[in-house]
Amino acid sequence: MLKIAHRGAKGYEPENTKAAFLKALDMQVDGIELDVQLTADGEVIVFHDDTLDRMTNGKGLVSAFKLAELYSFSIAEKHQIPTLQEVLDVVDTKCFLNIELKNTGSCSRVVALIEAAVLVKKWTYQHFIVSSFDWNALREISLLNPKIPIGVLTENNLDLALTFAETIQAKAIHPHYHLLDAENTKKIQDKGFLVFPWTVNETADIDRLKRYQVNGIITDYPDRI
Ligand code: G3P
């Protein structure tokens, strides 16, 4: 049962910040889920929303800003939006990374960063799983580099996700946890896929999913697993 921190240890530190990732490592997670998107100048940053408004002291579309401009905004007064490369350096292979693509445009850049990490550092492809609700983006990743493990995200249709996972030879299905029961968990696993439900925060739900023997749980509170 793998313990996977959602946007870092989001329950304890501001999401998708270095502090949240360090907190997750303190909690001895097996993996960290994070969200990525492209800046106006083509850098891959770790940030969930389309706009700056909820999480930072800035306003407007994230994709309208260059990286240097984004560095001038703060999260909860003391954190900066990190780049994916900065997170790779902070995590330093201490756990695997579930990189969720929030926009299609980032595919080739994300693949290049993973390939560079594997080539020049001690990362391996097994330290990564790229996921997205945008299945076209997942198909693009699998075409760009079939060695990169893929997780198919779904909020509402397990069967469709399973069929798609077969076509791109994905590693895992990442369903909203409400979609799962003991029977369909086993069905997915019998077809050779891992099952990583999200975002499971209540102890009763965590216990139920443990009974289904899912392969890992994505949670804001890794210490509850
Ligand atoms: O990857 C699972 C989960 O993170 C998907 O939803 O909105 O938290 O990115 P969201």
Ligand code: CA
């Ligand atoms: Ca996410």
